[in-house]
Each structure stands twice: as C-alpha cells, then as structure tokens.
Amino acid sequence: MHSDTHLLLHHLRAAELAAETRTALPREPRALRARLGWILVELGLRLTQQAPHRQARLA
Template sequence: MHADIHLYLHELRGEELRTAAARRLPREPLRTQVGWTLVQLGLRLVQQAPVGTTRLA
C-alpha cells in the first residue's frame, strides 16, 4: 500500500472515531455519581458498630 494512502486511511479512521466519541454521553456525571455513592457507603460503614461490640449511648 502506498504511504500516502495508508496515512489518509489512518486520518479518515481517526476522524470517524473522534466523531463517534463526540456523540457519546460524557462520562463525568457517571463518575461523580459513583464516587458520591462510594463516599456514602463508606460513611455508613464507619457509623456502624463493629460486630461483637455494643455502642455506648
């Protein structure tokens, strides 16, 4: 395959991939939601008394 054609095909495929990526939903809101869910889970685990002990209230 001629080098110019090979380079053109790579550029064309790269443009197709960039276009497809731009149409997808951004991932940031999902990452933020998962992160906060993990924080809430961690806080719940910290608030629970360890197994085999009682809370002093």
C-alpha cells in the first residue's frame, strides 16, 4: 500500500472516531472509562496486526 493511501486512511479513521466521540459522549465516568478501554484495545490490536520488521542477518 502506498504511504499516501495509508496516511489518508488513518486521517479518515481519526475523523470518524472524532465525530463518533463528539456525537455520543457518555455522561457517566464508568461509561467513559469503558469507551476509552475499548479504544485502547482496538489500538493494541492494530499495532499487533502490523507486519513484523525484518531483521538483518548477521553472517
């Protein structure tokens, strides 16, 4: 995937998350904590799904 396309997708996703947050802010602190927790879980899953870096062979 080209870096420009990848960056555009990240910007679109960030805009979607920001819009979702503005429209549905929870009133209770527990709901806010749960929402933040799920966002962190999603971020962690995205980080673990990236292709591993290739390590240079030392011969």
